[in-house]
Amino acid sequence: MTQRGGGRRGKRSDAHRDAAPLGPAEQYVKAKDTCLRLLTMRPHTRAELHQALVRKEISEEVADSVLGRLDEVGLVDDAAFAEVWVRSRHTHQGLGRRALAVELRRKGVDDEVAAEAVAAVDEDAEESRARELVRKKLRSMGAVDETAKIRRLVGALARKGYSQGLAFRVVREELRRVGEDAAELDDAVSD
Incomplete structure (x- = not known):
């Protein structure tokens, strides 16, 4: 079965690689769409979303702007993420407080926010x-x-x-x- 464009699925075509860089308006749309798609799958920390935008070659200014807007409307909330993460991983995976803090740190949650969430496990x-x-x-x-x-x-x-x-x-x-x-x-x- 052949695919359109002659390339394999998931590979960038030569036309995509050689395309002119996106302008700020196009980057903003791409960044917003990327974040919203990721957030529909599961909650993400601000740091996780930022990493995804960097991988998509979104500029720092555009990434900060999109993430700031998502913060404003409440779609990105590291404290709420940490609270849900701790409750879920402690209940379902049996993780202790130390492991929970390490996982939150890896996900880019601020140490103070992580400590507060982990403290919920008495x-x-x-x-x-x-x-x-x-x-x-x-x-x-x-x-x-x-x-x-x-x-x-x-x-x-x-x-x-x-x-x-x-x-x-x-x-x-x-x-x-x-x-x-x-x-x-x-x-x-x-x-």
Whole structure:
């Protein structure tokens, strides 16, 4: 099956590559359309949208103008994005506060805004979610020796962004709850 223009889908044609650069008015329309298309898929941070515009070779002035306008009308709100992101990733992915803060930073959310959003996950909620993760993992471990169980469970919580102290304490308590000794963790956890 041949395609119009002789090129493969997704490739820029020679005519596109050699076309004159877009003027500010055309760039504005292109930038606005790009942002609105991205925002219909899912919420994005201002930094994510800015990166998309840079990839589309939109000038800084036009990008700032479009993003400023989207801010004004409430379509770009990093604080609201961070709040929804934290709630979703904590609930559905089981991420701890540290991992959530790192993800928000990668998405370009200001540290202060990220800290405020992450603070919505209180210590009790974080501990409760860590327990759920450990219980789920314990059910699938079978007859693994105590040292391996501890290593795997603490490692799983660490990868999800839970602090070492919380991970050790939760693993010890959950192992004891199912009738296992967990004596190896007694020195690591101080009550």
